[in-house]
Amino acid sequence: MGETNARGRVELTHEDVHAGERGTRGRCLPEPWMCNVFYLDGSLRDIRVLDTTRVEWIAVLEHLRVVADETEVVHSYPRLDPVRPAVADLFRVWADEPEGQESSFCFRARFGAVWFRAWPAFEEEIEFSVWPEDVLDGAGVAAVLRFLVEVATTSQRRALLTAEVVLYDPGLPTLISHDPASGLTSHI
Template structure:
């Protein structure tokens, strides 16, 4: 069963019942325990059917909205700490010097870090460790991240289990649709 509501209605409360707590974690809702179950694998945040335009829009929005961002790249002609996103993609995708290389981009919302290693332009993928989502504030950070990248790309953002490539049969744990403003979860 899926539950749909506006992002504001999915906001997690600060209460915690003993049934949802472990020693180091306190997730306020049972569905959050299912989504962020500590199973040793990452969770992937995805936007499908994208181009370079959506990637650039997402990374630029994250630079403005996140509490902190970091970029690492192997391109000596670019600023080492804060390269222009359009230049990163130009060298990575178009320049023979960038062929076979990649760069990494990390964004922190609250205490939760999201990281991307772009491999192609057709799918935006960020990963997050479930063990970083310790409480309601951590879940809020994930929800805020989903809203930011969905809004920037103008496409639905999905939180799924970790896989190399998206499979439509894979269950979506949480999603945000910028066209409707609805966030849904399992």
């Protein structure tokens, strides 16, 4: 079920993360403390990847379209497909063209019963928000962990689950992270 490393953090393997998703472990899977990360305090939880580019954003969103149970895009760009616009076109209009300068777009991905939402604000930081009230049990925690792993693996950068913030501050505590280089998910 995960092991504690030398710094006292619990680390989970890929198999641990997916065991919770398949329901082969108890209610708050894969570790009981993970349900505590989603206590209701009036704020969202954010999944962040720092120091990114447009290329990584596009790769992550395209990958999520393939692996998520469901995805949706909401935008106000009249020249793009209203239901399933190309991800590269969304970023081009949003970042490079006058019609996109006044607004962003919303990309939503559902894993199990949990929705993850992105409203791109900066190309340099991938950020998805998740409502804690959507993470009700072990299956919800497992969905968050799977999402975290998918985003980190696709971007090839560490993905962080934090409390809601406007701009990431390295001094803020990270609740859970996934390092694609080591393949470990850690609670900090």
